[in-house]
Amino acid sequence: MSSGQTDLRVAVVGAGSWGTAIAHLLASKGLFPLLWAYEPELCEQIEKGRENTIYLPGIQLAEGISVSNDLGAVVADRDIVVMVVPSHLTRDVAARAADHLDGRTIVVTASKGIENKTHLTMTGVLSEVLPNTPAEKIAVLSGPSFAREVAANLPTVVAVASTSTETALFLQQVFAAPLFRVYTNDDPVGVELGGAVKNVIAIASGVCDGLGLGLSARAAMITRGLAEMRRLGMALGANPHTFSGLAGIGDLILTCTGSLSRNYTVGKKLGEGMTIDEILASMRMVAEGVKTAKSVFNLSNKRNVEMPICHEVYRILYEGLAPGDAVLRLMTRTLKHEIDDEVTAY
Ligand SMILES: NC(=O)c1ccc[n+]([C@@H]2O[C@H](COP(=O)([O-])OP(=O)(O)OC[C@H]3O[C@@H](n4cnc5c(N)ncnc54)[C@H](O)[C@@H]3O)[C@@H](O)[C@H]2O)c1
Numbered sequence: 575m576s577s578g579q580t581d582l583r584v585a586v587v588g589a590g591s592w593g594t595a596i597a598h599l600l601a602s603k604g605l606f607p608l609l610w611a612y613e614p615e616l617c618e619q620i621e622k623g624r625e626n627t628i629y630l631p632g633i634q635l636a637e638g639i640s641v642s643n644d645l646g647a648v649v650a651d652r653d654i655v656v657m658v659v660p661s662h663l664t665r666d667v668a669a670r671a672a673d674h675l676d677g678r679t680i681v682v683t684a685s686k687g688i689e690n691k692t693h694l695t696m697t698g699v700l701s702e703v704l705p706n707t708p709a710e711k712i713a714v715l716s717g718p719s720f721a722r723e724v725a726a727n728l729p730t731v732v733a734v735a736s737t738s739t740e741t742a743l744f745l746q747q748v749f750a751a752p753l754f755r756v757y758t759n760d761d762p763v764g765v766e767l768g769g770a771v772k773n774v775i776a777i778a779s780g781v782c783d784g785l786g787l788g789l790s791a792r793a794a795m796i797t798r799g800l801a802e803m804r805r806l807g808m809a810l811g812a813n814p815h816t817f818s819g820l821a822g823i824g825d826l827i828l829t830c831t832g833s834l835s836r837n838y839t840v841g842k843k844l845g846e847g848m849t850i851d852e853i854l855a856s857m858r859m860v861a862e863g864v865k866t867a868k869s870v871f872n873l874s875n876k877r878n879v880e881m882p883i884c885h886e887v888y889r890i891l892y893e894g895l896a897p898g899d900a901v902l903r904l905m906t907r908t909l910k911h912e913i914d915d916e917v918t919a920y
């Protein structure tokens with residue numbers, strides 16, 4: 575990192591597992607990030623104990639991180655603000671931060687979800703609620719990255735996307751570290767749709783494993799899940815090649831196979847017979863696929879995009895369909911040709 579970069583003023587909004595891991599990554603690079611925690615008790619704990627015992631226990635955090643519960647003070651006068659609260663909270667938290675941001679600040683979302691009411695991805699939400707922030711100063715960081723692995727300095731490779739090449743290149747330098755490799759991408763919507771839809775497919779993949787359906791079924795879920803993700807992306811103007819990248823297939827593989835995934839775990843427990851209410855009551859962390867399944871169901875119906883796996887996940891979560899019946903419904907659909915026309919166009 576150049577000496578100029580160590581002077582960068584960065585805020586990370588959200589001290590969940592991913593926000594904490596990102597702050598730790600930046601502090602390990604020599605920056606002094608301010609971290610906003612929703613829970614006041616986390617501030618002192620992280621400042622004094624150098625550990626986030628709620629969301630990232632067991633990781634000794636870098637000294638350079640300062641934590642506060644005062645959102646305005648954390649985001650004011652920053653070069654970069656990284657938004658990492660769960661996606662359904664992004665609108666409210668960003669709106670509260672809006673008045674403290676000026677047009678200079680780059681705002682990066684690292685959250686993965688599609689809003690229920692508006693069907694917007696997080697860059698869309700930020701564009702709506704941050705009037706002082708121009709479109710070219712909005713970006714997304716996404717890709718296969720478990721917070722615990724990044725915090726443990728295990729090799730991780732992600733993408734940073736913005737409609738502005740300058741912004742993407744700048745952020746690439748800011749986040750890149752010897753074991754944290756960052757690719758640029760100019761398709762924020764595709765990158766975000768990959769990160770959001772993979773969470774729904776990961777629930778389906780967990781259901782397969784919870785039901786004990788075998789590795790072939792899981793591989794099929796990933797492959798056909800990718801087709802659904804790409805179909806929705808193309809309907810919404812994303813670059814189909816994005817879904818062959820880190821934020822597409824990369825994150826899909828990780829989340830559908832990694833036992834660290836909260837979304838996969840929710841699906842596995844559903845397959846094992848727990849109800850969604852029981853599962854959610856037992857976890858403090860967010861499994862974004864639960865809410866995003868509803869957005870994807872409604873959005874795909876509105877745009878006439880065929881997404882049968884996502885629809886069955888929705889029915890399991892919101893209509894009480896038995897996971898085994900959902901699998902049977904998928905397997906007995908009309909037989910089809912594998913590659914659809916839209917995809918072969920590329
Ligand atoms: N954890 C990961 O490995 C990982 C990796 C990549 C992306 N993400 C994404 O990052 C985003 C944040 O997830 P996470 O894993 O860091 O969170 P988490 O599940 O670890 O923690 C929950 C977060 O929600 C916050 N919160 C709870 N109620 C709140 C409220 N009323 N207002 C504001 N904040 C509130 C908590 O303070 C905490 O920051 C998600 O979109 C997730 O998909 C997570």
Ligand SMILES: O=P(O)(O)OC[C@H](O)CO
Nearest residue numbers: 717718719834835836837
């Ligand atoms: O634990 P999950 O399922 O929220 O997945 C975390 C990250 O998104 C993986 O890239």
